Amino acid sequence: MLITPAFAQTAGGQASGASMLVQMLPLVLIFVVFWFLLIRPQQKRMKDHKTKIEAVKKGDQVVTGGGLVGKVVRVDDIYVDVELAPGMKVKAVKGTLSDVVDPMTAKPAND
Known part of the structure; x- marks a missing residue:
């Protein structure tokens, strides 16, 4: 064998961390899209409504x-x-x- 077991384990650990990041990236992107398309506009509408009602x-x-x-x-x-x-x-x-x-x-x- 050309690769020692210790070297193979460390290389696999680094690839696992990178693959974890790649797996989390779509979830983060989905959250960002939801934030800008749903959550943020709703919070703005609620804030505007609250100020309008308080100013009655x-x-x-x-x-x-x-x-x-x-x-x-x-x-x-x-x-x-x-x-x-x-x-x-x-x-x-x-x-x-x-x-x-x-x-x-x-x-x-x-x-």
């Missing part, structure tokens, strides 16, 4: 999680009072508001 003020038109559209009458740290119709007010948890409608782009309700 009296007079804003909002959409609740249940799909009700109304005008904000009162705001505190946790709750908002929403007027759905003249004289009909409901108290909603601020975190359940799904959208704040821009009054310039909002279509008036048909009465």
